Amino acid sequence: MKNHDLHITNSLTRKKEVFQPIKPPFVGLYVCGPTVYGDAHLGHARPAVTFDLVFRYLKHLGYKVRYVRNITDVGHLENDADDGEDKVAKKARLEQLEPMEVVQYYTDRYHHDMEKLNILKPSIEPRASGHIIEQIEMARAILKAGYAYEVNGSVYFDVARYNMDYKYGKLSGRVVEEMVAGNRDLEGQDEKRHPADFALWKKASPTHIMRWPSPWGEGFPGWHLECSAMGAKYLGTTFDIHGGGMDLLFPHHECEIAQSNAANGKDAVRYWMHNNMITINGQKMGKSLGNFITLREFFEGSHKSLHQAYDPMTIRFFILQAHYRSTLDFSNEALQAAEKGLQRLLQAMETLERIKASKTSSVDVSLLEKKCYEALNDDFNAPVAIAHLFDSVRTINSVKDKKESLSSDHLESLRNTFKTFVTDIFGLSGEISKQGEESGQIISGLMDLLLELRQEARKQKDWSTSDKIRDALNGLNINVKDGAEGSSWSISGKN
RNA sequence: GGUCUCGUGGCCGAGUGGCUAGGCGGAGGUCUGCAAAACCUUUUACAGCGGUUCGAAUCCGCUCGAGACCUCCA
Known part of the structure; x- marks a missing residue:
């Protein structure tokens, strides 16, 4: 294990905290994956790249990381009303496919896009539909503990009851009493006692395709339950890090916290990490707004807003050049800048292999490695680490031009540092090496x-x-x- | 309406009390058969107003503006 002083901004406390795993050298990392009913867009690349960096860096520090990233293939409804249609089922109906065909198709395409972005595979990639039993068990536990109620074959989480013993809303800063007034009127919520209540299990209507038997009749699990159930199954009832997009903070992650406390009597997660959104013209790129551009369209340049095709590595670098907790604004100009910058960085790495050592060094490069570690230890500040690397790019090019010189020790140190950070931790690779x-x-x-x-x-x-x-x-x-x-x-x- | 975040130079973005991040672009120069690349120099900053301070882009207040969440969204 490397000595480190890693700090992580915990969304729960909104502060940077020293990272201390529960059981070193093991680290449990859970990240919300995609709902597979459409192609991944640029927004999906953000958490993928962000937590790939987290995964890679923790492993680099010597931790044995179990990284769980789920695939949501059931239970994610169009809206919270009773007539809200399952996203996957809707797609299946529209395309006249079996729901699992839709799931398989988009899961494969998601994997393909992730591979292009050089995202490491998670240790476990569980599907919600493969863990119905676990979810039923968790719903039963919550019922048994008294924090849920059954109505007409559906099971709802009792937020008000829960709030008497715990504090609902501690992640998003919401107050239950105030949530009634602010809640919009949604039809078909008659079954719920409180607007903030959410489904653990939903009764399937006669036409609903995806259905499983349960103690409450045929139905399907609520969206929030899968992460709690699968996180507990593979990482234990308390684990180290849970990540996801900031838009999942409420209600999804808030509900997860409540479910875990209700079922197990304790918080499941030590550190909550949330990546910010990618914006386009200052607005969030998202499915519902219809302003998204898929990753494939980026790779092929096949979207009307794109002036050219962009290499997956350019996308990756673009994302790494901003801190994960900041919004990142997309534009062709910004991506082209990233493309040029990445070329400069990778070119310098090739140059580094070619330049010859001198007897002495005219520049001091010994601090680079330390500065890069300091940057990443400060809440995974990749942009700062990259800036330090660029400072050395200038040095490398000057050595190439015979304006500066490097001793063999310094040269070796630079080569190691670049390989460690650029290749291993940032996962950036050149075209040539990828061709086999x-x-x-x-x-x-x-x-x-x-x-x-x-x-x-x-x-x-x-x-x-x-x-x-x-x-x-x-x-x-x-x-x-x-x-x-x-x-x-x-x-x-x-x- | 409620909760929260943000406003940095032509663009993208770090920084969060004093030491002008970095990348891309623009301008000039060096090198070069030409080109490209590289290197050097250079250009334009901290939304506005007030306060705290020896000192603020950084802390506090107000104003203006943008966004996120409160329904699904990474």
């Missing part, structure tokens, strides 16, 4: 040959031949750069 060992080797071999031929032409001042090679490669999005030490090349972004 074999084809990558072939390409670099071919490029060496081409550049050698071009160099010979240049020696003989045969500019037409040398420019022809360069222009043709340019046409393939390969940039040729002539330096003092010969020429180098890189693959540029797609246009």
Whole structure:
């Protein structure tokens, strides 16, 4: 285990707290995954990248992390009214598919997008529909404890009753008494005793497709219950970190807290982490607003708002350049800036492999590693760590230009630090390495040959031949750069 | 209406009492057969008003503006 002084902003206290796992070296991390009834959009990439960073960094520090990210495939209703339709079931009805076909289709596509973004797979990826029994058991426990009631085959959480023994609303700062007045009128809430009550189990109407037997008749679980049930099953009744988007803070996470306390008599989560939203024209990118752009559309450039296609790594870097608790505003300009910046960073890493050590160093690079750790220990401040790395990029390029020098110790230290942070922790990788060992080797071999031929032409001042090679490669999005030490090349972004 | 967050230079974004983050863009220069890249210099900041302080972008108050949640949303 590395020595560290990791601080995490806990949404529950709204303060930065020292991170102390319950049972080191183990860490339990639960993150709310997607409801699989549509393609993932840019907004979905935010928690994925954020908690991928958390996962990677905790592992890097030496923790044994069990990372659970669920797939919601049942119980997520269009709205809170009794006639609210299940999101998955609705999609299935519209497309005339079996609900599980919808689930499988979008789960596969989600995985594909996540892989492109170089998101590590979670340790466990449980589905809500695979844990009906656990959810029924939890609902029973809550009923038995007296914090829920049954009406017509549905089970509702009794918020008012719960609030007498615990404090409902401590995460979102809501007060139960005040929630009645502010609540909008929703039809079909007759069964609930209090507007703030929420379903643990819903009776299935005769036409409802997704249904399971339960002590209360055929039905399906409420949305909030799955996370509580699956978190407890795989991470224990108390675990370290629970993450998700800020928009889930209320009611979803508030309900989770209540369910866990009601069922187990204690809080399930030590540290609540919430990533902020991605905005577009200053407004939240979201499904209901219809202003979202899917990740596939970004990768292909196939959305009318996009001026070009964006590499998944550009998206990843774009997200890492902002702190996870800040909103991040999308625009083509901002993404293009991220694309250029990432190229500069990755190019410097390649340069780092090529430059040769001197006897002495003219610059001090020993502090870089320390500064990067300090940044990440401060609530995973990736943008600050990246800024430090960019400072070293300038140094690296100056060494390449023979304006500065590095000793072999310093050079080695820089290489290690860049690999650790850029590759391992930030999960950023260049195009070439992703193409597989074999084809990558072939390409670099071919490029060496081409550049050698071009160099010979240049020696003989045969500019037409040398420019022809360069222009043709340019046409393939390969940039040729002539330096003092010969020429180098890189693959540029797609246009 | 309630709860909360935010307003930083052309753009994206760190910072949260004194030491002008960083990236992208613009301008000038060095290098180069040309180009690209790189390097150097440079440009425009902390919404407004008041207060606390030796000192505020940073703390407090007010005003204006934007957003999130209160229904599903990452």
